[in-house]
Amino acid sequence: MKLLVTGGAGYVGSVVTALLLEAGHEVTVLDVLSAGHSDAVPDGASFVEGDVHGVGRVLDPSFDAVLHFAGRSLVGESVQDPGPYWHTNVGGTLALVEAMREHGVGRLVFSSTAAVYGDPPSQAPLRESDPAAPTNPYGAGKLAVDHLLAGWARAHGLGAVSLRYFNVAGAHGGFGERHDPETHLIPNLLKVASGEVEHASVHGTDYPTPDGTAVRDYLHVRDLADAHVRALERCVPGRHRVLNLGSGGGYSVREVLAAVRRITGHPVPVVDGPRRPGDPAVLVAANDRAREELGWRPSRGLDTIVADAWGFVRGRQEEGTAP
Numbered sequence: 001m002k003l004l005v006t007g008g009a010g011y012v013g014s015v016v017t018a019l020l021l022e023a024g025h026e027v028t029v030l031d032v033l034s035a036g037h038s039d040a041v042p043d044g045a046s047f048v049e050g051d052v053h054g055v056g057r058v059l060d061p062s063f064d065a066v067l068h069f070a071g072r073s074l075v076g077e078s079v080q081d082p083g084p085y086w087h088t089n090v091g092g093t094l095a096l097v098e099a100m101r102e103h104g105v106g107r108l109v110f111s112s113t114a115a116v117y118g119d120p121p122s123q124a125p126l127r128e129s130d131p132a133a134p135t136n137p138y139g140a141g142k143l144a145v146d147h148l149l150a151g152w153a154r155a156h157g158l159g160a161v162s163l164r165y166f167n168v169a170g171a172h173g174g175f176g177e178r179h180d181p182e183t184h185l186i187p188n189l190l191k192v193a194s195g196e197v198e199h200a201s202v203h204g205t206d207y208p209t210p211d212g213t214a215v216r217d218y219l220h221v222r223d224l225a226d227a228h229v230r231a232l233e234r235c236v237p238g239r240h241r242v243l244n245l246g247s248g249g250g251y252s253v254r255e256v257l258a259a260v261r262r263i264t265g266h267p268v269p270v271v272d273g274p275r276r277p278g279d280p281a282v283l284v285a286a287n288d289r290a291r292e293e294l295g296w297r298p299s300r301g302l303d304t305i306v307a308d309a310w311g312f313v314r315g316r317q318e319e320g321t322a323p
């Protein structure tokens, strides 16, 4: 297929692009480089530097589908300054589906998020049918796009899939997380192991969980990327589907810390701090729908996630490209 990947110079988009190229697809990446890196666009993809609002200049009827990763994704920033989040994540997606309609490009895979579920009342694994009640503009905008795509599929025959990622981590094929600022747990712990910073923070030790720290569902980015390839192949015209992407199991911050210490062999000192505003106690995916509809099964556990992310950090250190 001939594919457009928006945000393909970012973390998830670069890994998915690499996998799409491996599968024999032709890929054009559109990225404004506000958070991504031009050297993260895999060799073999065409690269256009530009904003998703201007996607009409890139798209033409020869494209078969779009994978849409471009967006802003700092939850705290979205609370402080919501305007850019609605502009990029919602307005940018509207511009994209309008251009797709104009050029007759009928399939879309979208990066949604577990943040649409907000702070769930129960700690049970979350199903797609559970109420969506986002607690910040980032999650609200992603949920708005899920609704936008449902209406677009009904009205204009788009075949779309919203993939609600839980916590993506790990690295694949030389591509990994290079966010600045970095807010995610595993790369922050690895910054300590690599000597870039002296200690990490544990955000909250008084949650109603077995060890008092928050529990999340960590999914290897390679497993996540595999789900995208499968979702793309299964886009049905006129239908919008929502699928959770998680491993189906959870680890606390302290359990992740123990894995990082074991795998890196570094003591990784941490300082216990207060809760980060808006963080729920437990977010774990029920992933049955993705398993059934995509024939997908995540196969890489926490140790592989940490080992691969660590390999990526070490590789960049050895090349002299990090920090």
Ligand SMILES: NC(=O)c1ccc[n+]([C@@H]2O[C@H](COP(=O)([O-])OP(=O)(O)OC[C@H]3O[C@@H](n4cnc5c(N)ncnc54)[C@H](O)[C@@H]3O)[C@@H](O)[C@H]2O)c1
Pocket (backbone or CB within 6 Å): 006, 007, 008, 009, 010, 011, 012, 013, 030, 031, 032, 033, 034, 035, 036, 037, 050, 051, 052, 053, 068, 069, 070, 071, 072, 073, 088, 092, 111, 112, 113, 114, 165, 166, 167, 168, 169, 179
């Ligand atoms: N990483 C996670 O754990 C996670 C979890 C849930 C959902 N998501 C979603 O997945 C997607 C990818 O996440 P990521 O971690 O790879 O983020 P990222 O920041 O690494 O990548 C996003 C890319 O989009 C680009 N971009 C931003 N605004 C743009 C615009 N207006 N036009 C064109 N390009 C633009 C950035 O330069 C960047 O390269 C995002 O939409 C994010 O909200 C990520």
Ligand SMILES: O=c1ccn([C@@H]2O[C@H](COP(=O)(O)OP(=O)(O)O[C@H]3O[C@H](CO)[C@@H](O)[C@H](O)[C@H]3O)[C@@H](O)[C@H]2O)c(=O)[nH]1
Pocket (backbone or CB within 6 Å): 073, 113, 114, 115, 165, 166, 167, 168, 183, 184, 185, 186, 188, 200, 201, 202, 203, 204, 214, 215, 216, 253, 276, 279, 283
């Ligand atoms: O230095 C750190 C960073 C994080 N945490 C904690 O670790 C857990 C995981 O945090 P993080 O890696 O930042 O992920 P989340 O806040 O769970 O959010 C991610 O996962 C969401 C879906 O679950 C996505 O919507 C977001 O984009 C993505 O950042 C949380 O309990 C944090 O409070 C720490 O204790 N110390």
